[in-house]
Amino acid sequence: MPIEPVVTPELNAEDHVLVDWLELVAFFNEFRTARLDELDAAIEEQFEAPADDEPDEDTDDLGDANGGNIAKIDAAKERLRESIENEVDFRTTDCANAYPFRLGADAEELILVEDWQDDKFTPYLTCLITTHLTKKSLFDFEVSGDLIQRLRNRVFQVLSTFAMAGLASGSAASIGWPRSDKSDIIATLKRAETRGAGFRTRDTPGRYTPPNEKDGGVDVIAWQIDVRPPPIFFYFAQVASGHNWPGKPVSTHSKLFERHYMDDAHRGNVNYATLLPFRIVDEDQWNNEHVIHGALLDRTRLPKHAVIGQALARGGVEMDEAENMPQVLSWLQEFRATALA
Incomplete structure (x- = not known):
């Protein structure tokens, strides 16, 4: 079992599912932090270089292709960051002072607040967990x-x-x-x-x-x-x-x-x-x-x-x-x- 017993969703999952995943990882993480690096890696995999058995391209064309891929990767990462930030902003606003997570300054990580065990935060955390006790669960373990x-x-x-x-x-x-x-x-x-x-x-x-x-x-x-x-x-x-x-x-x-x-x-x-x-x-x-x-x-x-x-x-x-x-x-x-x- 991984350190955080949570399944990573598909990259094309809806924004609210991706944020749920980040919240659950942060909830289980020793340092109360979920980093977006794993999603970045998944984006990069979509733009991998051609397989070895594919025809070679001349150097100039390959350079153009790599440059185009880099631009696409950067654009995809930016779109993902924006969608996650928008969803977290919505939750923060609609929950008022009852939302137990915050984005890092550079939006590279989602952090569970230190006093998450306070009664004002436990309602949200309970709802989050309850969501994933039924269909489309993100948990990587059997709940008793x-x-x-x-x-x-x-x-x-x-x-x-x-x-x-x-x-x-x-x-x-x-x-x-x-x-x-x-x-x-x-x-x-x-x-x-x-x-x-x-x-x-x-x-x-x-x-x-x-x-x-x-x-x-x-x-x-x-x-x-x-x-x-x-x-x-x-x-x-x-x-x-x-x-x-x-x-x-x-x-x-x-x-x-x-x-x-x-x-x-x-x-x-x-x-x-x-x-x-x-x-x-x-x-x-x-x-x-x-x-x-x-x-x-x-x-x-x-x-x-x-x-x-x-x-x-x-x-x-x-x-x-x-x-x-x-x-x-x-x-x-x-x-x-x-x-x-």
């Missing part, structure tokens, strides 16, 4: 089922709860199964009710509620905190750590969720969101899925809202998962140690 299960059952749920609190500028309740405190949905909603969520919870689930229902298709609810309820904004949210999220919004479950568990539904503006670990780059998909999902918090949106949610919790706003950010860092550290073992 236990790490994947903990990510999907707990770690990404914790981050999503903070992110929804940040998006709503208020509080949030973690509905998705399995819930850390083993509470049923009714108890979880009654706790949210006492925090000003603006609805009244049933004492028991409605008569048509499926007997084995775990979360009713809703992973997080969040609401804006005001002087008095109902909150101006109320969110239903879905946590989607896999690639089968398109066209499957939480709004398809919310009406039944209300009927099954609420006597008196919230009376503010109802909104919907889906939280994703991926970097959504297709503009058509990005805009069309917003119409379907209400709002998308992808890899560059989720971290900055999670940071806001953490600040609210530290400021005294009560919310579920408030004490569970250490689970995220612990998972990241274990993932890194396992990959480098």
Whole structure:
């Protein structure tokens, strides 16, 4: 296994994949640095001199050919540098202060910040790793089922709860199964009710509620905190750590969720969101899925809202998962140690 257990993508890979590769190499690297030299070498291989069995060319023509190749190599390197810089600039801007990487002064390397284990950086790193636990992975090792299960059952749920609190500028309740405190949905909603969520919870689930229902298709609810309820904004949210999220919004479950568990539904503006670990780059998909999902918090949106949610919790706003950010860092550290073992 290489020092950094990451597969180098094809040179014609999309810009966001190349930057993912640099980020992963820097994350695993002893010096927290990924250099672009390997990509330069791949470019140069595309312009290798003709094979020995090909006809010889006269010296002048060969000189012209070599000069042309050098110019093409330099142009290709420049285009690659520019595309990578543009993508890193976008991530830096859209993540605000939650992006844990920076380009070197000469754009020859991508560097993981020294304090990457700070809670403001772990959301992005978790999303980056989650992206490559499924199809088109850049990992050059087999990830244990236990790490994947903990990510999907707990770690990404914790981050999503903070992110929804940040998006709503208020509080949030973690509905998705399995819930850390083993509470049923009714108890979880009654706790949210006492925090000003603006609805009244049933004492028991409605008569048509499926007997084995775990979360009713809703992973997080969040609401804006005001002087008095109902909150101006109320969110239903879905946590989607896999690639089968398109066209499957939480709004398809919310009406039944209300009927099954609420006597008196919230009376503010109802909104919907889906939280994703991926970097959504297709503009058509990005805009069309917003119409379907209400709002998308992808890899560059989720971290900055999670940071806001953490600040609210530290400021005294009560919310579920408030004490569970250490689970995220612990998972990241274990993932890194396992990959480098």
